[in-house]
Amino acid sequence: MTVPLGGVTLADHAAVYAALEEAGFTDVWSSEVAGTDAFTPLTLAAAWSPRLRLGTAITPVFTRGPALLAMSAAALAEAAPGRFALGVGASSPVVVRDWNAVPFDEPFRRTRDVLRFLRAALRGDTVDGAFDTFEVRRFTLERPPTEPPPVLLAALRPGMLRLAAAEADGVILNWLAADDVPTALAEVGERRPGFEVAARIFVCPTEDAGYARALGRRLITGYLTVPAYAAFHRWLGRQDSLGEMWRAWAAGDRRGAAAAVPDEVVDALVLHGSPERCAADARRYAANGVDVPVLAVLPTPETTAGGAAAWTDLLPRLGAGAGEVA
Numbered sequence: 001m002t003v004p005l006g007g008v009t010l011a012d013h014a015a016v017y018a019a020l021e022e023a024g025f026t027d028v029w030s031s032e033v034a035g036t037d038a039f040t041p042l043t044l045a046a047a048w049s050p051r052l053r054l055g056t057a058i059t060p061v062f063t064r065g066p067a068l069l070a071m072s073a074a075a076l077a078e079a080a081p082g083r084f085a086l087g088v089g090a091s092s093p094v095v096v097r098d099w100n101a102v103p104f105d106e107p108f109r110r111t112r113d114v115l116r117f118l119r120a121a122l123r124g125d126t127v128d129g130a131f132d133t134f135e136v137r138r139f140t141l142e143r144p145p146t147e148p149p150p151v152l153l154a155a156l157r158p159g160m161l162r163l164a165a166a167e168a169d170g171v172i173l174n175w176l177a178a179d180d181v182p183t184a185l186a187e188v189g190e191r192r193p194g195f196e197v198a199a200r201i202f203v204c205p206t207e208d209a210g211y212a213r214a215l216g217r218r219l220i221t222g223y224l225t226v227p228a229y230a231a232f233h234r235w236l237g238r239q240d241s242l243g244e245m246w247r248a249w250a251a252g253d254r255r256g257a258a259a260a261v262p263d264e265v266v267d268a269l270v271l272h273g274s275p276e277r278c279a280a281d282a283r284r285y286a287a288n289g290v291d292v293p294v295l296a297v298l299p300t301p302e303t304t305a306g307g308a309a310a311w312t313d314l315l316p317r318l319g320a321g322a323g324e325v326a
Contacts, residue, residue, distance in 0.1 A: 001318075002057075002200065002296040003028045003041045005311060007303060010036065010044060017049035019312065023319030029055040029087075029198070029294045032063075033095060039072050046080040053083045057172050057200055057294060058154040060091035061114040062107075063100045067139050069114065070121040077122070077145035086122075087172045087198070088114060089154025092226050107228075109133050112163055115153060119167070122148040152198060156232040161187035170196030170291075175223055177268035178284035180236050185289045198292035201282050204272040205314060206300035212272035215298060217258040220269060225249045225257070241265050270298070275317035 001020055008016055020028065028045050032038035038056040045052055054076065059069065073086045090096075090107035097104040113131035120127050124144030127136050150169035155161040164171035165188040173184055176199070185197065202219070204212040223229050224242065233242055241262055248256035271281045278295075285293045295318065297303075303310045 001025050001028055002294055003030055003045065004036055005297065006299050008308060008311065010041060012308070013041065013044055014048040015308075016311070017045050017052060019315050020319075021049055021051060023315040025052075025315075025319055027053040027055060027292060027294065029057045029200075029292075031057055031200075031296075032059055032091075034099065039076055042076055042084070043079060046076065046084075050080075053085070054080050055085040055087055055152070055198070055292075055294075057087040057152075057174075057198060058089035058091070059087065060096060061088050061111050062091060062096040062102045062104065066114055066117045066134065066136060067121070070118055070139075070141060073118065073149060074122060074141050074143060074145050077147065077149040078143060081145070082147050084149045085152055085170070085196075086118070086149045087152040087154060088118070089172065090160075090228070092228065094226070106133055108159060108163075111153065111160070112167070115151060115163075115167055118151050122151070150194070150196070152196065155184075156228060157235055158187045162189075165189055165191075165195070169194065170198060173197065173199040173290070175200075175202075175229060175232070175269060176236065178281070178288055179268070181285060181288035181290055183236060196291045197289060198294055199285050199290045200294050200296050201285055202270045202296050202298060203278040203282065203318075204270055204298040204300055205275040205278045205318060206272060206302060207274055208301060209272060211301060212270065212298075213263060213266045216266040216270035216272070217261045219298075220261050220266065221245060221249060221254065221258045238265065275314055276320055279318050279320050 004010055005016055030038045030041045038059045042054040045054055077084045090111045093104040096102050110133045113133045117127055121141055126140040128138045152170035152172050153164035153168040154172040155164045206212055224233055244260035245257045248260055271278045282293050
């Protein structure tokens with residue numbers, strides 16, 4: 001499950017983590033966009049729920065210096081030994097450049113360099129030298145984790161997918177349909193022992209299809225017009241189905257872009273229906289090769305109106321078969 005849950009304060013998440021465990025969820029994974037940072041919700045989970053596995057999906061490689069990112073990861077690995085996975089990725093120009101005032105230059109090479117730095121630093125090595133995109137002088141973690149966390153790489157297209165396969169401990173997929181998973185994993189090739197595939201899966205557990213599709217269209221036009229995601233979906237074969245959306249967006253017609261997203265694309269990328277149906281549809285990702293399907297629950301009329309009590313009802317229903325859905 002993606003944490004924190006919407007509408008529940010971090011201070012109240014002790015009960016959330018307990019409810020997730022009771023419902024059968026095995027993992028909690030955070031994100032880092034414009035809400036909480038990636039590490040704070042997981043630090044609370046480390047203290048409050050010592051059985052849950054923890055992961056970041058993802059921490060951007062631009063918005064922290066390499067040493068600070070290693071220190072944050074090492075601290076959480078020390079707090080939750082053997083049950084933390086660090087997911088990193090390039091993020092986007094909006095998050096990096098527009099919101100954090102950092103140039104979004106050479107995202108592939110920066111991601112590769114940070115990945116290589118982290119693998120060495122988290123082993124306790126002294127890192128001293130120049131990478132292609134930055135230089136580090138004699139950095140050594142004072143508290144290297146006894147068990148270095150696996151480092152997973154967010155990847156969309158072939159170059160980054162192949163980098164993950166070659167140098168990371170796993171890959172994190174995002175904004176794709178269950179039927180797209182084999183296309184992505186074909187670039188990964190034969191997996192090394194221990195290599196994990198995680199995927200963030202957007203779910204809107206409501207039987208109000210009109211609401212779910214309207215929300216899905218807004219999200220799709222917000223995300224899949226970002227150049228990296230647009231290129232990803234062209235590569236997946238959605239040039240025809242999303243072409244009108246891209247043309248309207250480029251012309252400045254935001255409303256027209258959202259209206260141009262076909263129902264079948266929304267339904268493939270944003271699972272909706274009853275909680276049980278959402279859980280069943282999410283398990284299709286596992287059937288297609290995803291090891292860690294991570295639900296990202298979108299707001300629904302029920303959770304918005306019902307508050308914490310609505311989550312108490314929802315989580316057990318989403319958790320049906322949650323040994324396969326994180």
